[in-house]
Structure formats: structure tokens, C-alpha cells
Amino acid sequence: MNRRNFLRNSALTAAGVVAAPYILPTGRLFAASGSRLANHVVFCMFSGGVRILESVQKAEGNLMRGMLNGTEAISSDIGQGLTLFSPPNNQPVQNYGTLFKQFRFSDGPTGHFNGHTTAITGQNTDYNLSLRASPTFPTIFEYYRKHNSPAKSAINSWWISHSNNLYPILNYSSYDGYGPDYGANQLSPTNLFNWNVRDEFSNMISINATEQDFVKKASEFMNKTYKGGGLNVNSGIKNNSEDAAVIQAFMDQMFQQNYAGMHSDPWGTGYMNGDMYNVFFAEEVLKTIKPELLVVNMFGVDTAHSNFTDYCHKLHQADYAVAHLWKTIQSTPGLQNDTVLIVAPEIGRNSTPNSIIDQNGRGALDHTSDNAMAREMFCLVAGPSGVIQQNKVVDTLYGKSIDIVPTIAHILGFWPDIQGMVPGSPLYEAF
Amino acid sequence: MKKAFILYIGLALTGGMWSCTKENINRYNLSNVAVVKPTGAKGTLKTDLEFISVAYADLFGTQISTDQLNKLIAGYTSVGDKSLIIDRIIRNFLNEPTVQIPTQQQMMADKKEFIKDCYKKFYVRDPDEMEIFYLEKLINETQGITPKLVYYTFMIAEEYRYY
Numbered sequence: 063m064n065r066r067n068f069l070r071n072s073a074l075t076a077a078g079v080v081a082a083p084y085i086l087p088t089g090r091l092f093a094a095s096g097s098r099l100a101n102h103v104v105f106c107m108f109s110g111g112v113r114i115l116e117s118v119q120k121a122e123g124n125l126m127r128g129m130l131n132g133t134e135a136i137s138s139d140i141g142q143g144l145t146l147f148s149p150p151n152n153q154p155v156q157n158y159g160t161l162f163k164q165f166r167f168s169d170g171p172t173g174h175f176n177g178h179t180t181a182i183t184g185q186n187t188d189y190n191l192s193l194r195a196s197p198t199f200p201t202i203f204e205y206y207r208k209h210n211s212p213a214k215s216a217i218n219s220w221w222i223s224h225s226n227n228l229y230p231i232l233n234y235s236s237y238d239g240y241g242p243d244y245g246a247n248q249l250s251p252t253n254l255f256n257w258n259v260r261d262e263f264s265n266m267i268s269i270n271a272t273e274q275d276f277v278k279k280a281s282e283f284m285n286k287t288y289k290g291g292g293l294n295v296n297s298g299i300k301n302n303s304e305d306a307a308v309i310q311a312f313m314d315q316m317f318q319q320n321y322a323g324m325h326s327d328p329w330g331t332g333y334m335n336g337d338m339y340n341v342f343f344a345e346e347v348l349k350t351i352k353p354e355l356l357v358v359n360m361f362g363v364d365t366a367h368s369n370f371t372d373y374c375h376k377l378h379q380a381d382y383a384v385a386h387l388w389k390t391i392q393s394t395p396g397l398q399n400d401t402v403l404i405v406a407p408e409i410g411r412n413s414t415p416n417s418i419i420d421q422n423g424r425g426a427l428d429h430t431s432d433n434a435m436a437r438e439m440f441c442l443v444a445g446p447s448g449v450i451q452q453n454k455v456v457d458t459l460y461g462k463s464i465d466i467v468p469t470i471a472h473i474l475g476f477w478p479d480i481q482g483m484v485p486g487s488p489l490y491e492a493f
Numbered sequence: 494m495k496k497a498f499i500l501y502i503g504l505a506l507t508g509g510m511w512s513c514t515k516e517n518i519n520r521y522n523l524s525n526v527a528v529v530k531p532t533g534a535k536g537t538l539k540t541d542l543e544f545i546s547v548a549y550a551d552l553f554g555t556q557i558s559t560d561q562l563n564k565l566i567a568g569y570t571s572v573g574d575k576s577l578i579i580d581r582i583i584r585n586f587l588n589e590p591t592v593q594i595p596t597q598q599q600m601m602a603d604k605k606e607f608i609k610d611c612y613k614k615f616y617v618r619d620p621d622e623m624e625i626f627y628l629e630k631l632i633n634e635t636q637g638i639t640p641k642l643v644y645y646t647f648m649i650a651e652e653y654r655y656y
Contacts, residue, residue: 216574221573226567226570226571227570230570230571230573233573245573246573247573247574248572248573249571249572249573250570250571250572251571253567253568253570253571254567254568254571254572258564258567259564259565259567259568261564262561262564262565262568262582262585263568263578263581263582263585264585265585265588265589266581266584266585266587266588267584267587267588267641267642267645269584269642269645272635272636272637273635273637273638273642275635276631276635276638276642276646277642277645277646277649279631280628280631280643280646280650281646281649281650283627283628283631284624284646284647284650284651284652285650285651285652287623287624288650288651288652298573298574298575299573299574300574300576300577301574301577306574306576306577306580309574309577310577310580310581313581
């Protein structure tokens, strides 16, 4: 959708809302006009570029037994050196929802950041997408915070990114009327809660309530008497003081766990890679803070650019991480049976290999925009029965990346408020 | 013709000499006075990297090492709420054993001087009387205030973000 259409549709939507306002107890004038299907959504971006051949089509056997039904034997060469994890749930996650096997990244360059941006904003991108600036259209975090009633604080909205480089900027956009006031709490936990940097952040002076009162009064006085600057000191996301204290306490807890060695093998699998750790920390946020919206990504499968066998191994590990995430959701009071989990890659990979051959003679895989398979993906929507259709498979062409934002909006009850602002629509086949 | 020219030049020179008059020049001397704006004329926002580096230098009296700075940057870029992570960094700095900070006795012995030193250290300016009065009163009224806490307050206030 281009900017002109977006502006026109925004104005029409706003006019429609203005036509029937009412005052809420919170004082908020405009209410979300839809009703919720669940109170929590977790969107796991199975990203790094996943081909449907190795995933839902099981060309190398079922590498994803945590998510997908089937006991197809893994190819012998791929299976060598692969640590097989036993799925953590009684059934694959597929049985708890609807699997779309012919999902598409339909428009825009098939780059990782393009794919992430499309999934998080619900808008297609082009070659002008900046890798240095916030998205130009609102993200799902901003839509959620602004168009929900009562208005949501940042602690309810999280973006757990695998990297502290580039991807953090997807927590809010530069769009007028949205921006950091409605952005997500962004965290790259594997870059923070580790032995290398923990000493710099985990030994703070403590401040009791009396001291906190002194600090508040003194700093308020200083800020009032300071006449210089005029710039917005906190131009990014900022939590209020109560929420900041909760997040600081969460960080304290993570550092303490790290020092105590509790992060060495928290899932008891004997081995955890970066993807699994990123999901682990997302689970800790879910268990501790119980946000209504959390987006977490993975990236390990991008090793496919240079090693096909390792790509398959990473696919298996990422699958386990998703299955463990579902297990955590369903065993956490407050989230159990009240959370929808959406899983989708951001892009696919090429049908033809590049020239790099791995130890098993397999060709590596890139993801170029001129290759149709680089746009073919899957999407899984899992959730409570009565909300999400259980054990359903849609094996016809249905759904696009731009439909994920509308789907989240539909679940959390604000789809009518943003309909017309995004080109996609909810994945109604899952409901 | 030549005589007329010489005569003309001679008359011009003579007239010029007689037309010059001594001009009375009024001179005003100024005493040397140091003129400093109350806000120290700070209007440039420090980048977060500059902020961390300056905070370290202010507290430890030396430049931060590249290794430590890289670790701080790694953690800093991992959190979206920058005020939250900078708060952690400052509080961590203040808890280091090598931080250069007056003792409790030094602060309590002359609170006015301590406050003035804080303004010079962190804001590169002298405080006005109201600022000294207010902060001294607040320290007196609040039990258990330590120099670390006062330093922390100065470092999280808005003015410290500017230079």
C-alpha cells in the first residue's frame, strides 16, 4: 500500500471512529470497537529464511517433530551429527491449531529485514527500505498500544530480537501520530544476559523508598530549573517509573540466574543454540510479566547460505524452541488457554542451490527475489479450542505475510480500528 | 606653470597642517569580570556513547577503556528503553570500588561546598543561590542521604545529558 492510500484510509477510518465516540472510565475518548478472542498473542518469527521443502513438505524427513505431525525418517546424511530432541509436548503444535502450508511473502525484496518489516508492519516493502531508520508505517506494537482500550503501556508489548544490531529498530515507526510513545519494549537478551557483559550491568547501588523520594524531588527541581536544551532527551521508548521498576527487577533476576549457572542448560536438552536461548528469554518475559503482545524471532537457519546440512540441523533446533514455547505458554497461569501463538518464517529460500557444497555434497541456498520458492512459506496459528480451529491443514494457496498484523489485531480486538490502514486481512480460516 | 604648481602644493600642505586639530578621546576602562550564563550555555545533546564516556570520566577521573566501552555498548544496544539501561550503567559505575567520590563526612561537613562542587563537576557551572538552598535543604531533611545518591541524582537529571 502506498503512502497516499494509507493516508486516505487512515482519514476515513478516523472519521468513522469520530462519528460515534464515547467517554470511557479511563477518560479515553475512542474505544477499540472489536471484541477480543484471546488476551495474549505471541508471534514467533521462525526467521532466517525457511524453505517449504525442508519444513512442511518434509523433503529430508520430518525435521520439525515439535510442530508437525509425521514420523518420516530423516535423510541419513542429514541425520549424521544431528542431536535429535524429543518433542516436549504430547502432540505436535500443529494439532493445537491451523497450519497454512502455502503461505506467501508476496511482494517486495526477499531480504531478511524486508521480511521482518512486512511481518511487523503489515505493509509490503521495496528496495528503498532503509536499514538505518525505523519503519515508515506503524508496527503491530503501535497499533496494539494505541488502538486498545484502555490504552496499553509499553510493558504489555515486547520485541525480543536475536540481535542488538539493526533489528531492534523495528520496535516503533516514524509515522505521524504513532512512534516511540506506542512502541514495544525491545530486548536482545542473549547480548545482555551473558558472562561477557554481565559485570557491567548487574552490581548496582540499591535505592530504598526514602532515597527514591529524594531522587525524585531533586531531579524534578533540577529539570524544572534547567532552561537549556529543548530537545526531547528520551526520544525513544520509555517506561513509566512503576513499569521500569518491574523491568529492572526482571533484569536483576536474569543476571542472578546467569551468575548462578542457571542459564547453562535451562531446558535440559544438553545443548542450546542462540535461537533456543532467545526463545528461552522470551519465555522468561512471558512467565514474569505476562505481556499481551510479544514478538520473538530466530535466525539460526540462515546458515543455509553456506551449509545445507547445518541449515537442516538449525531447523530442527528452531522447531524444538517453538514447541517448548508452546509448552511454556500452556503451563503458565494467566497465559494458558488464553494465548494464540502464531509461527511463520519471514521469507523462504531458493529452489536451486548456489555453488557452495557442504560435507554431504549438498548445495547451499540463498533467497533471491527472482526465485518463486523464496516467497513460499508456512504459517501456523495455534490457540485455545473454541478460538482457533484445531488440527486443521489448509493446503491451498492462502494467506500472506501482510495478513499477520490483521490477524493479531483481530485476536486482540482492534481490527475494526485499523482496518483500511493495512492492505491485508485476518487469516479467518484459522478461526 | 611650474612655480604655480609648487606654490599650490605648498599652500595645500600648510593648510592641511593648520586644519588638523587635536581630538579629545574619551577612554573607558572595564574591570575584568568573568561572565558565565547560569545554564552554562549547554544546548548540545550528548550521544549515548558520549554520555557513557563522560560519565565514566567524571566518576573515575580517567578515560574508559575500549574493552569496557564495547561491553557497555553491547548491553546498551540490547535494550530499547535507553533511560532504563543508562540508569543501570550509572548505578553500576557508582558501586565500583574505584569511583572517586567524597566521603559522607566530607559532604556533611560543608554541604554548600559539596553542592557547588557537584554543579561544577557535572554541569560545568556554578549553581545559583536557589539551587544551593534547595538541595541543601533537601539533604538536611532526608535521612541517610549519601554522596553516591547525590551524584546519581545529578547524573540522571536532564542537564547532564547536554554539553
